[in-house]
Amino acid sequence: MSSSLSTSQPTPPRSRVSERIGSIAESATLAVDAKAKALKAAGRPVIGFGAGEPDFPTPGYIVEAAVNAAQDPKNHRYSPAGGLPELKQAIAEKTLRDSGFEIEPQQVLVTNGGKQAVYNTFATLLDPGDEVIVPTPFWTTYPESIRLAGGVPVEVFAGPETGYKVTVDQLEAAVTERTKVLLFNSPSNPTGAVYDPEETAAIGQWAVSRGLWVVTDEIYEHLTYDNVPFTSIAAAVPEMAEQVIILNGVAKTYAMTGWRVGWMAGPVDIIKAATNLQSHATSNVANVSQRAALAAVAGPLDAVEEMKTAFNRRRKAIVEGLNAVPGFSCPTPAGAFYAYVDVRGALGDGHQHQTSAELAGYILDEAEVAVVPGEAFGPSGFLRLSYALGDDDLAEGIGRIQQLLAR
Structure with missing residues (x-):
């Protein structure tokens, strides 16, 4: 009596997560904000420019x-x-x-x-x-x-x-x-x-x-x-x-x-x-x-106008501060509450970092300031900073970046 052994190969394990969902990237802005908050909870004095979230209470x-x-x-x-x-x-x-x-x-x-x-x-x-x-x-x-x-x-x-x-x-x-x-x-x-x-x-x-x-x-x-x-x-x-x-x-x-x-x-x-x-x-x-x-x-838009006045003040301050950083060029935004700074002059040959993602990581590690790299929004070479945060935190955070990158 003879016997035969199956020659079929074992079925490879299937991914536990569907390909459709597994291909989705995590929200970069929320990831930066979560990391900043985690570091803050651990006792580090991190200032977050990541999330587009007004610092005001709801009216x-x-x-x-x-x-x-x-x-x-x-x-x-x-x-x-x-x-x-x-x-x-x-x-x-x-x-x-x-x-x-x-x-x-x-x-x-x-x-x-x-x-x-x-x-x-x-x-x-x-x-x-x-x-x-x-x-x-x-x-x-x-x-x-x-x-x-x-x-x-x-x-x-x-x-x-x-x-x-x-x-x-x-x-x-x-x-x-x-x-x-x-x-x-x-x-x-x-x-x-x-x-x-x-x-x-x-x-x-x-x-x-x-x-x-x-x-x-x-x-x-x-x-x-x-x-x-x-x-x-x-x-x-x-x-x-x-x-x-x-x-x-x-x-x-x-x-x-x-x-x-x-x-x-x-x-x-x-x-x-x-x-x-x-x-x-x-x-x-x-x-x-x-x-x-x-x-x-x-309802009325009175509270909205009050918040907008604060955003406008912060907008001017952040643009001035970022343009004082070597290699940074920040056009004045006409709307929303974000500054999108061109940092290509601080990257590449002759500089410590090659990409804006590397630069953002360096700023977080060394200055304890969270910013979002341009790779989250398209090409490398840019950083996004939300100015929907308090005036004191904004000034402190920009000051840290200036001090770090002026070395």
Whole structure:
């Protein structure tokens, strides 16, 4: 009697994490902020310029609305997955007031922070292989959300020589037969660049001529300086109404990063589809947070103006301080609360560091100051510093960098 041995090879072990999720990079800005906070908790005097988070408390009238909401039993239950009807109405009215673009409440989906609005949008618009033009430097979450939705981010870089703003010619050169979406962010994270009305209209008209969707992130709309106007691309080019998605939220304007309320606004069919997605992913945003957001968007902008005055003061101080560092060149940002400094003059031949990631690590280790390297937002050679922190910490942190790099 004979026997035979199997010659088949053992099945190789499969990854415990899916390829789709395993390919996503950690948020670089949150990673830097977490490291800074961990070092601080360990007793090191770290100053963090990493996270774009206002240091102000949420205005009192918003907090009071949340306290009242928490005591009302109707907020202890499920609510519509797409958002409280009264909040959607207030967002529609606020969009007309601030963006000059008219929408109806059924064109709004309230999301768990701006990041869910970003993901919902790309998941709803993109099929595998669809391309999204991403002006670069970009916010770290954009390309990861695009990839997670099956899309392909196509970076179009604009440096300080052009004010970190892309041109229509650059966009035209990036178009392929797979291009479906143009991402637009003004005021910009990470650069603070603000497209003027003419530039905004030209880009919008180009997108319409190409039949592209435009996804416009307007979360820094109230933070512009030196009389620079905010221009909504949706209002500048009304004919794109059926192919534009507006992303926004309360986090930056009202110092509500921890409340987690954002939204997307757009054509009814897209919002309905995105709402279906959210109904299975998270369902409704926490009702207490929604009630707080309602008080914010329907209320006055006095507190916003007070915060903006402080940001403007810090903006001037950080630009002056960074430009005093050898090899650094920092253009004055026109919006948001970030300085995006060109450090290529402090890298490469004749210098200790070759990349901005190496330089950022050195600054954290030696000066105990946390900054985010340009690799998180596109090409190496830059650092992003948020000036949404206290005046004393800002002065101390910049002083440490100056002292370290003047050696």
